[in-house]
Amino acid sequence: MNILILGYGKMGKIISQLAMNRGHQIVAKINIENVSDLENLDRDKVDVAIEFSQPDAAVGNIKWCLENDVPVVVGTTGWLDHKDEVSKWCKEKNGSLFYASNFSIGVNIFFKVNAFLARLMQDQNAYQASVEEVHHTEKRDAPSGTAITLAEGLIQNNNRYRDWKLRDEEEPLAEGTLPIVSKRIDPAPGTHIVQYVSKVDDITIQHEAHSREGFALGAVMVAEWLPGKKGVLSMNDFLDF
Missing domain, CATH: 3.30.360.10 (Dihydrodipicolinate Reductase; domain 2)
Incomplete structure (x- = not known):
């Protein structure tokens, strides 16, 4: 798969490496220093996005994904005051939004x-x-x-x-x-x-937790599972509890 990484801090770096180890391609790594690159990105080259940025950037990143029909896996926390609004956008766009506070x-x-x-x-x-x-x-x-x-x-x-x-x-x-x-x-x-x-x-x-790897691996596994599914999804859907 072609994966877009939104947020390239410690978690973003671990996720990128694990994804490449599993045979995926990273088409772009967007952070605060190159956020303008997102507007020039060819959406057709992206199968799924993984969003682990900061609370003040998460909503904008999610909105870009929904407007461009890119399934998005979100692990950033601290933005949930906007979750109802974001969920409404997802339904209006018939998009794919997967949020978890923890992917372990x-x-x-x-x-x-x-x-x-x-x-x-x-x-x-x-x-x-x-x-x-x-x-x-x-x-x-x-x-x-x-x-x-x-x-x-x-x-x-x-x-x-x-x-x-x-x-x-x-x-x-x-x-x-x-x-x-x-x-x-x-x-x-x-x-x-x-x-x-x-x-x-x-x-x-x-x-x-002994390391961040468990969180990162879970996020990559969800990203592999998400394309083709619609709506606001969670780990209950992924794990079929």
């Missing part, structure tokens, strides 16, 4: 474990739930998209919680609010912890 197969299994545990804990009022995430210091958005997905999965499956909030230790939490703690420590590629704490014991589930 292990993390997506972890999402399912989190939802199952949340249902089990629904009537256990002695326990207070929390989510914690640890990433490298170059990660700009906090909380991470993965932490938000975990929080939303917990809230959807446990009616004791109505919303989530990035934890400020000086500010008391309102009842029904799920705290998220974000830490930035190098060289951590990503650790996510869901914990239920009571006076007598704790229940903890955790996913720890």
Whole structure:
């Protein structure tokens, strides 16, 4: 396949190398320094785009793909305030948009474990739930998209919680609010912890990434799968959970 890389930071570089190792061609690598090249790109030479840029660039990159009928795999987080708008564009253009907060197969299994545990804990009022995430210091958005997905999965499956909030230790939490703690420590590629704490014991589930390669490989595998499909898709569609 001919792949367009939108965002050529650490993840973009790993994705490019893995894609080439799997026999694909990289037709262009677009970042902030050469973003004007996107307008001159021959769309007919692109089979799929993989978008791992920055929150302030993601929406424009996605819009270009949808307007040019390029299936796009999006791993950038921090732009989800625009997700409804972007999803509407996708439907209007009959496009192909695949978004995941995390492309790791292990993390997506972890999402399912989190939802199952949340249902089990629904009537256990002695326990207070929390989510914690640890990433490298170059990660700009906090909380991470993965932490938000975990929080939303917990809230959807446990009616004791109505919303989530990035934890400020000086500010008391309102009842029904799920705290998220974000830490930035190098060289951590990503650790996510869901914990239920009571006076007598704790229940903890955790996913720890050893490198970015698992995220990158998942994104390439999705890019191989996406062409020919339409609509707003997710890892539930890809993994057929």
